[in-house]
Amino acid sequence: MRFLLSILVFSSATFGSVKAASCIDGFDLVNDAMCVKLVTDQVTRDVARRECNLMGAHLVTIENQIENNAIFKMVMSANTQIWLGLCVLMPNEASVKGFWYSVDCEQPKAGYICEIDPVDTCVEDTLKGYCYWAIGDLTKDEAVNACAKTCGGQIASIHNDAENTMTSYGAFGPNGDHGPIGYARIGAQLSSNNLNSWIDNSTWDFSNIGYQNSHVGSCYSISLRDQEVARGRWISADCDYQMPTVCRRRSDAKCPITPSQCTTPTYLSTANSTSVESPNYPYPYCTNPVGPCYYVLSGPSNTNLSLRFPIFNLDTNSTISLYSSLSDAPPFKILSSSNFDGTSTWYNSPSNIIKIVFNDRTIECNSTTAIYSWKAEFQTSTTTVLN
Ligand SMILES: *[C@@H]1O[C@H](CO)[C@@H](O)[C@H](O)[C@H]1NC(C)=O
Ligand SMILES: *[C@@H]1O[C@H](CO)[C@@H](O)[C@H](O)[C@H]1NC(C)=O
Ligand SMILES: *[C@@H]1O[C@H](CO)[C@@H](O)[C@H](O)[C@H]1NC(C)=O
Numbered sequence: 001m002r003f004l005l006s007i008l009v010f011s012s013a014t015f016g017s018v019k020a021a022s023c024i025d026g027f028d029l030v031n032d033a034m035c036v037k038l039v040t041d042q043v044t045r046d047v048a049r050r051e052c053n054l055m056g057a058h059l060v061t062i063e064n065q066i067e068n069n070a071i072f073k074m075v076m077s078a079n080t081q082i083w084l085g086l087c088v089l090m091p092n093e094a095s096v097k098g099f100w101y102s103v104d105c106e107q108p109k110a111g112y113i114c115e116i117d118p119v120d121t122c123v124e125d126t127l128k129g130y131c132y133w134a135i136g137d138l139t140k141d142e143a144v145n146a147c148a149k150t151c152g153g154q155i156a157s158i159h160n161d162a163e164n165t166m167t168s169y170g171a172f173g174p175n176g177d178h179g180p181i182g183y184a185r186i187g188a189q190l191s192s193n194n195l196n197s198w199i200d201n202s203t204w205d206f207s208n209i210g211y212q213n214s215h216v217g218s219c220y221s222i223s224l225r226d227q228e229v230a231r232g233r234w235i236s237a238d239c240d241y242q243m244p245t246v247c248r249r250r251s252d253a254k255c256p257i258t259p260s261q262c263t264t265p266t267y268l269s270t271a272n273s274t275s276v277e278s279p280n281y282p283y284p285y286c287t288n289p290v291g292p293c294y295y296v297l298s299g300p301s302n303t304n305l306s307l308r309f310p311i312f313n314l315d316t317n318s319t320i321s322l323y324s325s326l327s328d329a330p331p332f333k334i335l336s337s338s339n340f341d342g343t344s345t346w347y348n349s350p351s352n353i354i355k356i357v358f359n360d361r362t363i364e365c366n367s368t369t370a371i372y373s374w375k376a377e378f379q380t381s382t383t384t385v386l387n
């Protein structure tokens with residue numbers, strides 16, 4: 001959490017307010033401050049660290065007793081010991097009550113918890129409408145995927161001095177941890193015909209290259225401190241070298257939201273999302289007998305909301321009912337595997353609300369062949385379509 005704290009201080013002092021916390025798909029919000037994902041695969045600490053990096057996250061670090069207690073609860077309920085950021089294990093034994101112990105990182109195998117900053121702590125450049133964050137050691141190709149995991153982010157491209165400053169200072173905070181190398185990957189690359197371009201395909205309209213040498217590599221990094229090149233200057237880097245990376249996305253990018261189970265309704269509006277997914281998506285849903293799962297979607301008043309299912313793999317026993325109000329008045333549509341109209345069909349509510357009730361009735365949810373999942377997109381209706 002040290003990294004998050006430095007960002008919070010920096011962003012509230014310099015770049016505007018901090019909003020309520022929420023997490024990207026697959027991560028659960030803990031103590032309103034950290035987004036975590038527990039993996040029970042038993043691996044060495046290096047593998048754990050790398051798997052977290054590939055998700056755009058890092059191995060969990062625990063900064064205080066409250067976090068320690070929360071993580072210890074997860075560890076006990078998952079019945080596995082886990083790696084912490086250092087070469088330290090948290091055992092799943094009630095008798096040790098969440099104490100840690102040091103071990104040889106290479107030897108034992110344990111589960112792990114990846115941590116990622118809440119979506120809303122992305123450091124915002126309010127003038128330009130982008131926000132910035134840093135992720136762990138990855139090659140260029142890995143970083144392209146890891147940045148995209150958070151709401152479609154991309155490796156940062158840079159188009160003026162202000163963006164250059166955001167990239168070199170903003171993503172890491174003024175006192176942030178710059179790692180042993182003090183460079184971070186940016187989205188610039190040198191093509192075979194010796195032209196510079198941005199991986200996000202934006203125009204090459206600004207350059208701050210301090211040292212270029214195609215023998216070093218055809219990617220670029222930005223210097224995070226005054227060293228071979230001054231802070232903020234760009235230097236050639238090997239595309240396959242695993243290094244820190246600066247990601248960015250539009251501040252108003254909408255992130256998909258996936259409930260991990262169905263104990264409470266999921267409330268979303270067109271202001272904060274465009275899609276919902278079955279519990280555990282992209283993995284098969286398996287909520288029976290906890291369900292049904294409720295999702296309440298809303299659009300601005302005086303509009304009608306529409307919904308379609310780009311992914312609809314329902315088992316033969318489950319149904320999805322669509323209601324136009326919060327009450328249990330008859331649904332305007334009940335969908336099953338046998339009456340689905342296709343992925344391009346919009347289901348239109350006569351109001352600005354769609355309540356989805358997912359009745360998960362599968363009893364084969366744990367079978368290795370189950371592929372059951374669904375994803376719905378919603379928007380205010382622009383054209384009249386018949387149900
Ligand atoms: C950039 O353009 C190339 C070539 O048209 C394309 O393959 C690639 O997907 C584009 N990248 C992005 C991030 O849009
Ligand atoms: C999205 O907006 C709705 C309606 O304003 C709100 O109730 C809900 O908490 C928001 N959800 C998220 C994940 O921000
Ligand atoms: C919403 O749907 C209702 C019922 O179908 C219709 O009367 C109304 O005109 C629609 N409103 C808008 C803004 O499309």
Ligand SMILES: *[C@@H]1O[C@H](CO)[C@@H](O)[C@H](O)[C@H]1NC(C)=O
Pocket residue numbers: 315316317361362363364365
């Ligand atoms: C649906 O229910 C029937 C009868 O209980 C059962 O035999 C079948 O396995 C179920 N299918 C799934 C996908 O759960």
Ligand SMILES: *[C@@H]1O[C@H](CO)[C@@H](O)[C@H](O)[C@H]1NC(C)=O
Pocket residue numbers: 286288363364365366
């Ligand atoms: C599926 O597996 C989970 C975890 O092993 C178990 O808690 C649950 O009861 C199983 N569900 C069914 C329907 O077998």
